[in-house]
Amino acid sequence: MNPSEQATEPAAYPTDRRGLLVVMMEPEEGYEELLNRWYDEEHLAERGAIPGVLSARRYVAVEGQPKYLAMYELDNPAVVQQEPYLEKKRNPTPMTQEVEAHVRMIRGVYAEITPKFAGGPGPLPDGAASRE
Secondary structure, three states: OOHHHOOOOOOOOOOOOOEEEEEEEEEOOOOHHHHHHHHHHHHHHHHHOOOOEEEEEEEEOOOOOOOEEEEEEEOOHHHHHOHHHHHHHHOOOHHHHHHHHHEEEEEEEEEOOOOOOOOOOOOOOOOOOOOO
16 A cells, blocks of 8 residues: 555644534435434434533524534534544434435534634623623
8 A cells, every 4th residue: 555545543633722513514305304303302412411512502594505503612622533422423323324314414623713702892800790
């Protein structure tokens, strides 16, 4: 085998900053209800139980495609390279297998570069209950 054809391990993702897993989805005709049921009944709870997954949100496009977007806030991007996450990827449920067969998914993992919102007041001072 040519050295350039050898399989290589993916680079380790950063562990020193927050991460974001973004998944854009476009279900085949007739599979939208399954996609929504999968998220509501199974997938969000399953992913939310993985150590390092801090939150999850879903969105529907008001314009453009893909129609659906899910964002998972991660303690750091390396969460998706760690065993609890990988175990779920290696052992999908029957519903997950059906969704993956009928929903086009585009996935990206991101590392935070701006630690707080630059355009607003930012977080409350330590110990403050309000800005007043």
